[in-house]
Amino acid sequence: MKSVGLITEYNPFHNGHLFHATLSKQRSETNVTIAIMSGNFVMRGEPAIYHKFKRTEMALSAVDLVVELPLIGSLSSSDTFAEIAIKTAQYLDIDIISFGSESASLKDLQYLATQMIDYEKHPDFKEKLKQGKSYPRILSELTHNDTLLQSPNNILGISYLKAMQQFAPHMSALTIKREGSLHHQKVIDHHHFASGTSIRRSLMNDNVDWKNVVPNQIQSLYCKPHTTVEDTFPFIKHQLITQPKESLHSIYTINEGFENRLQTMIHRSDSFESLLSNLNTKRYTQTYIQRVLMNVLLNITKDDVNKEINAVRVLGMSEKGRSYLKYLKANYPNRHYITNVNQKTAHYFKNEIKATHVYNLLSNQSQTDFNTPLVRI
Amino acid sequence: MKSVGLITEYNPFHNGHLFHATLSKQRSETNVTIAIMSGNFVMRGEPAIYHKFKRTEMALSAVDLVVELPLIGSLSSSDTFAEIAIKTAQYLDIDIISFGSESASLKDLQYLATQMIDYEKHPDFKEKLKQGKSYPRILSELTHNDTLLQSPNNILGISYLKAMQQFAPHMSALTIKREGSLHHQKVIDHHHFASGTSIRRSLMNDNVDWKNVVPNQIQSLYCKPHTTVEDTFPFIKHQLITQPKESLHSIYTINEGFENRLQTMIHRSDSFESLLSNLNTKRYTQTYIQRVLMNVLLNITKDDVNKEINAVRVLGMSEKGRSYLKYLKANYPNRHYITNVNQKTAHYFKNEIKATHVYNLLSNQSQTDFNTPLVRI
Numbered sequence: 001m002k003s004v005g006l007i008t009e010y011n012p013f014h015n016g017h018l019f020h021a022t023l024s025k026q027r028s029e030t031n032v033t034i035a036i037m038s039g040n041f042v043m044r045g046e047p048a049i050y051h052k053f054k055r056t057e058m059a060l061s062a063v064d065l066v067v068e069l070p071l072i073g074s075l076s077s078s079d080t081f082a083e084i085a086i087k088t089a090q091y092l093d094i095d096i097i098s099f100g101s102e103s104a105s106l107k108d109l110q111y112l113a114t115q116m117i118d119y120e121k122h123p124d125f126k127e128k129l130k131q132g133k134s135y136p137r138i139l140s141e142l143t144h145n146d147t148l149l150q151s152p153n154n155i156l157g158i159s160y161l162k163a164m165q166q167f168a169p170h171m172s173a174l175t176i177k178r179e180g181s182l183h184h185q186k187v188i189d190h191h192h193f194a195s196g197t198s199i200r201r202s203l204m205n206d207n208v209d210w211k212n213v214v215p216n217q218i219q220s221l222y223c224k225p226h227t228t229v230e231d232t233f234p235f236i237k238h239q240l241i242t243q244p245k246e247s248l249h250s251i252y253t254i255n256e257g258f259e260n261r262l263q264t265m266i267h268r269s270d271s272f273e274s275l276l277s278n279l280n281t282k283r284y285t286q287t288y289i290q291r292v293l294m295n296v297l298l299n300i301t302k303d304d305v306n307k308e309i310n311a312v313r314v315l316g317m318s319e320k321g322r323s324y325l326k327y328l329k330a331n332y333p334n335r336h337y338i339t340n341v342n343q344k345t346a347h348y349f350k351n352e353i354k355a356t357h358v359y360n361l362l363s364n365q366s367q368t369d370f371n372t373p374l375v376r377i
Numbered sequence: 378m379k380s381v382g383l384i385t386e387y388n389p390f391h392n393g394h395l396f397h398a399t400l401s402k403q404r405s406e407t408n409v410t411i412a413i414m415s416g417n418f419v420m421r422g423e424p425a426i427y428h429k430f431k432r433t434e435m436a437l438s439a440v441d442l443v444v445e446l447p448l449i450g451s452l453s454s455s456d457t458f459a460e461i462a463i464k465t466a467q468y469l470d471i472d473i474i475s476f477g478s479e480s481a482s483l484k485d486l487q488y489l490a491t492q493m494i495d496y497e498k499h500p501d502f503k504e505k506l507k508q509g510k511s512y513p514r515i516l517s518e519l520t521h522n523d524t525l526l527q528s529p530n531n532i533l534g535i536s537y538l539k540a541m542q543q544f545a546p547h548m549s550a551l552t553i554k555r556e557g558s559l560h561h562q563k564v565i566d567h568h569h570f571a572s573g574t575s576i577r578r579s580l581m582n583d584n585v586d587w588k589n590v591v592p593n594q595i596q597s598l599y600c601k602p603h604t605t606v607e608d609t610f611p612f613i614k615h616q617l618i619t620q621p622k623e624s625l626h627s628i629y630t631i632n633e634g635f636e637n638r639l640q641t642m643i644h645r646s647d648s649f650e651s652l653l654s655n656l657n658t659k660r661y662t663q664t665y666i667q668r669v670l671m672n673v674l675l676n677i678t679k680d681d682v683n684k685e686i687n688a689v690r691v692l693g694m695s696e697k698g699r700s701y702l703k704y705l706k707a708n709y710p711n712r713h714y715i716t717n718v719n720q721k722t723a724h725y726f727k728n729e730i731k732a733t734h735v736y737n738l739l740s741n742q743s744q745t746d747f748n749t750p751l752v753r754i
Contacts, residue, residue, distance in 0.1 A: 234738065235611075235612070237738055238612050238615065238738055241734045241735060241738065242674075242675060242676035242735060243676060267734075297619075298619060299619035299620060354618060354619060357618045357644075358615065358618060358619060361615055
């Protein structure tokens with residue numbers, strides 16, 4: 001069975017995702033479509049607007065199998081996000097990764113990926129890192145401001161391609177053009193497509209524009225967001241007040257004394273938004289800061305980080321997904337494809353289970369990894 | 378200057394406290410009255426209904442000097458509470474401790490205190506502790522159910538007397554009769570006196586009964602409680618979900634694997650009240666459990682515990698209190714009587730400062746140890 005993998009967040013699922021999934025199937029000429037989806041927290045450094053179980057249901061309108069991207073992936077910068085996603089794809093024996101990019105030229109992106117693997121070995125690169133420059137800035141300096149590197153989906157695509165070269169050399173890639181300008185748009189101004197940001201805003205504000213830009217047959221799944229990032233603030237404040245510096249220092253992604261800045265700024269902040277603006281410096285991107293705060297919220301320490309895949313959490317599947325899972329289990333009897341979490345399998349997913357408990361605390365939801373059955377359609 | 382010390386919580390201050398302070402002054406024939414008062418968290422294992430600054434203002438209607446009982450004292454069982462309170466009194470050169478008791482016979486209580494110091498050295502005592510019996514139960518067995526030990530203020534008084542024998546042999550004691558039956562009454566049914574419980578309830582429910590039982594001249598200080606113990610629940614739940622077992626194990630007062638019970642029961646609980654009832658066993662008293670939960674909330678670890686007094690935090694004073702402080706500073710130039718907390722003195726009060734920050738998070742108050750001047754009348 002030939003399979004195509006999509007690395008996704010579906011926060012929430014919309015027509016752009018449907019379009020990408022449909023084209024990916026056609027162009028890859030594969031039988032099975034697999035989404036590797038972020039769980040309850042997303043790469044922007046926020047809780048997802050709906051929990052992963054609902055987002056799985058949405059996803060199954062377009063794909064055959066939904067597995068959870070390990071939490072560490074979702075709360076890392078693009079290279080680690082890509083590494084963990086590609087290793088997950090490898091574990092699932094995926095043949096082709098299909099990703100959206102502004103460029104849509106696989107050749108150009110491949111060329112940059114190869115170049116960047118070289119750049120990163122260069123002494124200049126390490127020197128600039130030491131000087132406190134951000135990773136995207138260094139790359140754009142080293143590549144003489146290559147315009148390809150000014151588009152977020154190109155950057156992520158290049159990270160996938162780098163990870164594939166390093167960790168999954170037999171996997172192939174496919175890229176589908178997406179409109180960069182859409183990505184950060186604040187309001188819905190297109191008849192069929194809109195950015196995640198504008199859709200989340202529409203759902204939050206109870207305005208019905210979102211109805212035009214999500215697939216008809218799953219509209220009943222959409223409701224007011226389960227939670228927003230502001231709900232995290234009291235808990236983050238509590239952590240920053242009560243944890244000693246050494247504990248904060250051990251939190252994943254905190255480095256260079258950022259814990260000091262956190263403990264100073266928390267006393268001047270009375271909302272997530274004000275904390276972000278107090279923490280803002282040239283040195284760090286907003287998403288870096290948000291991911292740090294989510295790692296604080298979830299108490300993810302450097303010791304909790306494992307970039308290897310020892311098991312994959314299956315969140316949902318269609319009939320075709322079920323056949324594919326059978327095929328995987330037959331071919332890789334020593335791998336762990338887990339469709340239900342229980343006392344025996346929970347140890348593989350400690351971070352994800354914790355994230356679900358915290359998500360429920362934020363959102364007053366009650367579906368846990370233990371009490372929620374595999375989603376099937 | 379001869380001084381009398383009152384070990385108090387004033388949660389909130391009421392006529393019973395005024396009565397006790399007045400009689401203490403008369404009977405001790407002293408010039409200065411000093412309250413050693415719990416800060417923002419009280420021995421019942423709860424946040425106080427008003428922050429310590431407001432409670433200091435209330436207290437100064439009856440006493441000359443208000444100092445803060447170190448947080449560790451407030452969140453410990455009666456022996457450690459008493460030890461830290463008596464050591465604080467010693468640091469303040471207090472001559473006489475005056476406490477309320479149901480018995481009112483200093484001789485009887487002294488006799489029991491001496492007996493109990495002996496009992497605690499007895500192998501039987503340690504054996505019973507190992508069997509998992511609670512401290513009050515063992516004592517009542519060893520003293521053949523002495524009726525004196527069935528009244529909470531007698532027990533606390535005996536703890537003071539024991540601590541004085543051990544740590545402040547030159548300090549003397551005075552006890553004033555209080556009506557035991559009042560202590561836990563739920564409603565106000567007396568014209569002038571009522572229990573703290575019934576007064577807190579009246580304030581919470583916006584019923585005006587409390588007005589009859591607090592001193593007239595300070596009634597304007599009373600308002601709806603700043604917070605209740607239920608406000609702590611989301612934060613405690615968050616801690617119990619996100620902290621690994623080893624971290625919980627290091628929390629002060631947690632022992633014998635109580636961390637396991639906490640992590641199991643938190644998932645079955647959706648309020649502080651339900652958590653308490655889920656945690657309830659014969660082995661532990663409710664106040665023990667509540668104090669454990671406050672130590673979790675404040676992240677007070679075993680390493681944060683210091684039973685020695687290296688400085689005393691002065692919260693408020695009258696003119697007479699000011700003279701006494703002058704006298705202390707002249708006589709003990711190496712001791713630290715701190716009237717304002719700043720970067721230089723903050724290290725003495727790490728636990729108390731943290732408790733204030735958490736109290737403010739719970740209650741939406743904004744008076745910190747740094748921005749609140751000494752209360753003076």
